[in-house]
Amino acid sequence: MATGSTRPTSRDVAQAAGVSQAAVSLVLGDKWRGRVSETTAERVRQAARELGYRPNLAARNLRLGHTRTVLLVVPALTTEFFAGVYTGAARIAAQHGFGVVLYPSPEGIGPARDPFASAQAALDGVIASSMAADALTAIRGDQLPLVMLDSDPAGSHGATTVNLDITDGIRQVTDHLLGLGHRRFLHLAADIASWTFEVRAHELAARLGDVPGTSLLTVRAPISIDDARTATETALAAKGPRPTAIVCDDDKLAAGAYKAARRLGLRIPDDLSVTGLDDLALATAIDPELTTVRLDAELFGERGMQALLAVLEGREPQQGDIPVHLVVRGSTAPPSAP
Amino acid sequence: MATGSTRPTSRDVAQAAGVSQAAVSLVLGDKWRGRVSETTAERVRQAARELGYRPNLAARNLRLGHTRTVLLVVPALTTEFFAGVYTGAARIAAQHGFGVVLYPSPEGIGPARDPFASAQAALDGVIASSMAADALTAIRGDQLPLVMLDSDPAGSHGATTVNLDITDGIRQVTDHLLGLGHRRFLHLAADIASWTFEVRAHELAARLGDVPGTSLLTVRAPISIDDARTATETALAAKGPRPTAIVCDDDKLAAGAYKAARRLGLRIPDDLSVTGLDDLALATAIDPELTTVRLDAELFGERGMQALLAVLEGREPQQGDIPVHLVVRGSTAPPSAP
DNA sequence: CGGAGGACGTTATACGTAAAACCTAGGCGG
DNA sequence: CCGCCTAGGTTTTACGTATAACGTCCTCCG
Numbered sequence: 001m002a003t004g005s006t007r008p009t010s011r012d013v014a015q016a017a018g019v020s021q022a023a024v025s026l027v028l029g030d031k032w033r034g035r036v037s038e039t040t041a042e043r044v045r046q047a048a049r050e051l052g053y054r055p056n057l058a059a060r061n062l063r064l065g066h067t068r069t070v071l072l073v074v075p076a077l078t079t080e081f082f083a084g085v086y087t088g089a090a091r092i093a094a095q096h097g098f099g100v101v102l103y104p105s106p107e108g109i110g111p112a113r114d115p116f117a118s119a120q121a122a123l124d125g126v127i128a129s130s131m132a133a134d135a136l137t138a139i140r141g142d143q144l145p146l147v148m149l150d151s152d153p154a155g156s157h158g159a160t161t162v163n164l165d166i167t168d169g170i171r172q173v174t175d176h177l178l179g180l181g182h183r184r185f186l187h188l189a190a191d192i193a194s195w196t197f198e199v200r201a202h203e204l205a206a207r208l209g210d211v212p213g214t215s216l217l218t219v220r221a222p223i224s225i226d227d228a229r230t231a232t233e234t235a236l237a238a239k240g241p242r243p244t245a246i247v248c249d250d251d252k253l254a255a256g257a258y259k260a261a262r263r264l265g266l267r268i269p270d271d272l273s274v275t276g277l278d279d280l281a282l283a284t285a286i287d288p289e290l291t292t293v294r295l296d297a298e299l300f301g302e303r304g305m306q307a308l309l310a311v312l313e314g315r316e317p318q319q320g321d322i323p324v325h326l327v328v329r330g331s332t333a334p335p336s337a338p
Numbered sequence: 339m340a341t342g343s344t345r346p347t348s349r350d351v352a353q354a355a356g357v358s359q360a361a362v363s364l365v366l367g368d369k370w371r372g373r374v375s376e377t378t379a380e381r382v383r384q385a386a387r388e389l390g391y392r393p394n395l396a397a398r399n400l401r402l403g404h405t406r407t408v409l410l411v412v413p414a415l416t417t418e419f420f421a422g423v424y425t426g427a428a429r430i431a432a433q434h435g436f437g438v439v440l441y442p443s444p445e446g447i448g449p450a451r452d453p454f455a456s457a458q459a460a461l462d463g464v465i466a467s468s469m470a471a472d473a474l475t476a477i478r479g480d481q482l483p484l485v486m487l488d489s490d491p492a493g494s495h496g497a498t499t500v501n502l503d504i505t506d507g508i509r510q511v512t513d514h515l516l517g518l519g520h521r522r523f524l525h526l527a528a529d530i531a532s533w534t535f536e537v538r539a540h541e542l543a544a545r546l547g548d549v550p551g552t553s554l555l556t557v558r559a560p561i562s563i564d565d566a567r568t569a570t571e572t573a574l575a576a577k578g579p580r581p582t583a584i585v586c587d588d589d590k591l592a593a594g595a596y597k598a599a600r601r602l603g604l605r606i607p608d609d610l611s612v613t614g615l616d617d618l619a620l621a622t623a624i625d626p627e628l629t630t631v632r633l634d635a636e637l638f639g640e641r642g643m644q645a646l647l648a649v650l651e652g653r654e655p656q657q658g659d660i661p662v663h664l665v666v667r668g669s670t671a672p673p674s675a676p
Numbered sequence: 677c678g679g680a681g682g683a684c685g686t687t688a689t690a691c692g693t694a695a696a697a698c699c700t701a702g703g704c705g706g
Numbered sequence: 707c708c709g710c711c712t713a714g715g716t717t718t719t720a721c722g723t724a725t726a727a728c729g730t731c732c733t734c735c736g
Contacts, residue, residue: 057460059692061396077421122395397722
């Protein structure tokens, strides 16, 4: 409270405590065992408290050569899902003294399309969702440690990948629906080029291919309730035997399917079973509640961060996909008599 | 591609281009008009490109004394709303060469309850939502430029405030409902101590107080669909004449009210009108679609960031609350005969 | 033809921190 | 009583950048 209006530095603290700047750094950095007496240490801490001293992060980062900050690249934050991923990642990060800065989607943020420029921070590593595909090339340029989320393990050029076990999720959905007796399926697919959605399509086709007498129609829509509604409406209005079950890539698409069904006068689950994927708040808000595959977004973020920390520390990242599980609610039932 | 594995510095670029480090800084910082010839400038740029040079942000921040990074403090990201706020803030920030780092909610992130420690970055300013109230004391400690979102202008100790015109939103809701003929109201309130929710309660009471023959019952619930459902159910089960309209502090609460209504066998909007506030994706997913007050989250974030930029540059921030507007959908109708 | 600028750079320095290298008593074993 | 160790510090340096202050030539005008 003496120098003026500029923030106090470690030198100011040193002066106030009557020691050298080095001593301050030692004490505040907890490196003083056997180097500084307990009494002076306390004096330093006292002075720091009184001045309201906060170390200058920029200077520390420069000195240390790292920033304990990582970048999380995600698509636009239009659902709770990636908010959950962020929360999980940030939690683990905080436990290890790291910060997480977000780079949400190349579109919509502004002219600076360069994640590294726009995330104004010096970075130690990157976690990137494969859905933010166009940011990838920029990222690969730098040689920062990289963890890919929801990404093809084979196509990630050696980057560590952390994935949800979507394949198993789709398996659970199809087992459930086939077990109920459904045979004619509509796949309401997300209109996004991303590995995680390819997996859904592939596994669904593979599963149904194993069962004779099944049919599978696919229709694509952007992830928006209204787009999903219109796509579903036209698909259902087509001639021929109507599908009895709609498998959606995502809960929002499922909400669109609900609206289409209402417009067409079809009742869920009596005339039509619908499944989602995500388990957003939306899933239990609609009526009937949605049978869907629950993805643990926070765990996903945690695992991503843990993997990145492992890479940064030269350890081997944990192997294995993150389990997901079907939660059966009121939107699925046996098909009515054909 | 020569020095080894460590990142190239401006000195490496200088050496490669055969100039001094200062020249590199001049050229890359666009301060070279009349100081460096176009040919050498191009040589420098070329060298920088070849080496894949990126300036060390930590060093730059140290030198410059600022970081062009601001902190956005928000409650947990459990709806799209604050994701929108972030997106808007980040867009404006990017246009001005700023980065935004997020500090979501003191709970849930980890042991580091200090926003400044956990947001590992050196900061130039802070935008804070009043809903993250417990972080505030920590923030007030530092004397960073501060913009408060959704906060009592009178109680913000001189910090700049940017607010949505919630008062007008509630006015629109009550006008709409009163116009339809409703007289008995239930206020489903968010169980959060925050100015923005107090405003809702206050304005609603004031508005109805002006109209003789109206009644207002209030019930509080945490912002979760299930909590809202049970709270609503018990409120509606109480004896006495049943409310004909439920005004909810938020769309999620409204979704809970829907479920309560279904359980009690009440039809919306025939037996019960319901209004929300936010206009989340949820609002159009439920049936009937929700009459609600649309809050432009991105604009909110933009205005917050613009205000902070104004403060940082010593300009006067733009005055005036952000307009909101009622969007009437299927969840409101005249009350059935008393 | 002398010197006053421009054009084109370079040298030197400071930002605040962490930590290696160095200093100085005092105590103590041999 | 010498040498060495240890406790308790201090001096010094480096991190990479931006920029103020300082040199050169070369040109051109009076």
